[in-house]
Every structure is written in C-alpha cells, then in structure tokens.
Amino acid sequence: MKIIVTSLFVDDQDKALEFYTKTLGFVKKHDVPAGEFRWITLVSPDNQDGTELVLEPNDNPAAKDYQEKLVEQGIPATMFGVSDVQNEYKRLLKHGVKFTMEPTKMGDITIAVFDDTCGNLIQIIEHK
Structure with missing residues (x-):
C-alpha cells in the first residue's frame, strides 16, 4: 500500500493553483x-509520477471549520520536505511569502512555517 493522493483544503482554487505552482x-x-x-492535483517537479496533492475546495462547513x-492553533495543515530550509526561506521571502x-x-x-495565502x-522541513 502507498499514498497516491492527499488533499489540502483551500479557500480559492485559482489562487491556490497560482501560489502552489x-x-x-x-x-x-x-x-x-x-x-x-x-x-486540481499537483506533483513535485522531480517526481511527477509520485504522490499527488489535491487542492480541495473548503466549501463544506466542516472543512472550513477544520482549516x-x-x-x-498555529498547526500546519501539511509538511513539505526541502533540501535546505534556510535557502527556501530566503527564496520564498523574495516572493512575499509570510512566515509564522x-x-x-x-x-x-x-523547520519553518508559512501562510499559503489560501487558508x-x-x-x-529539512533532514540532515
């Protein structure tokens, strides 16, 4: 058994698609x-046959409440692995990303945590 698709609730699919790509x-x-x-599904550029991330609309009240x-509570909805958190942090800051x-x-x-602008x-996370 393997994970093939996972979902992330977003408050605007178009905005999420632009941000995530x-x-x-x-x-x-x-x-x-x-x-x-x-x-809408996304994949990592270096593993396009890997796990897909669904940008799921949070139109359901339970989904919106959960999000x-x-x-x-300051809890991240998901975690993405990167090779160098410090470099990714600097790169994303240049794109106007807000870190919590x-x-x-x-x-x-x-680790570092940021706001994806979509709720x-x-x-x-970087493992050494």
Missing part, C-alpha cells in the same frame, strides 16, 4: 471540471 514550484498534473469546482481551527515561524533547528531537522499554514 508559481511560488512554491509544484507542477500541475490534473485540472478537470468537477461540478462547480475542479479536480480555520488549525490556523488559530522562521527556520528553527530541532536536533537534526530544521493554511504549511511547514517545510
């Missing part, structure tokens, strides 16, 4: 109509 660098894999919304509660936690070393990992906090 143009700012973060993910690659759009699918973008098809699904009722009043779209089935808001995570942000209120600057790069922080914790043992042999370094989520996202953590990046």
Whole structure:
C-alpha cells in the first residue's frame, strides 16, 4: 500500500493553483471540471509520477471549520520536505511569502512555517 493522493483544503482554487505552482514550484498534473469546482492535483517537479496533492475546495462547513481551527492553533495543515530550509526561506521571502515561524533547528531537522495565502499554514522541513 502507498499514498497516491492527499488533499489540502483551500479557500480559492485559482489562487491556490497560482501560489502552489508559481511560488512554491509544484507542477500541475490534473485540472478537470468537477461540478462547480475542479479536480486540481499537483506533483513535485522531480517526481511527477509520485504522490499527488489535491487542492480541495473548503466549501463544506466542516472543512472550513477544520482549516480555520488549525490556523488559530498555529498547526500546519501539511509538511513539505526541502533540501535546505534556510535557502527556501530566503527564496520564498523574495516572493512575499509570510512566515509564522522562521527556520528553527530541532536536533537534526530544521523547520519553518508559512501562510499559503489560501487558508493554511504549511511547514517545510529539512533532514540532515
């Protein structure tokens, strides 16, 4: 068994697609109509046959509540691995990304947390 798709609730699919592709660098894999919304999936540029991230609309009240509660408590909705948190932090700052936690070393990992502009906090992590 393996993870093939995971979802992330977003408050605006178009805005999320732009942020996740143009700012973060993910690659759009699918973008098809699904009722009043779209089935949008992204993949890592270096693993385009790997796990897909669905930009899921938070139109459901339970989803919206879940998303808001995570942000209120400062809990990231998901985590992305990077090879160098400090370099990624600097790169994203240049794109205007707002961080809620600057790069922080914790043992042999370094993490940082940013606002994805679509209702989520996202953590990046570097393993040494």
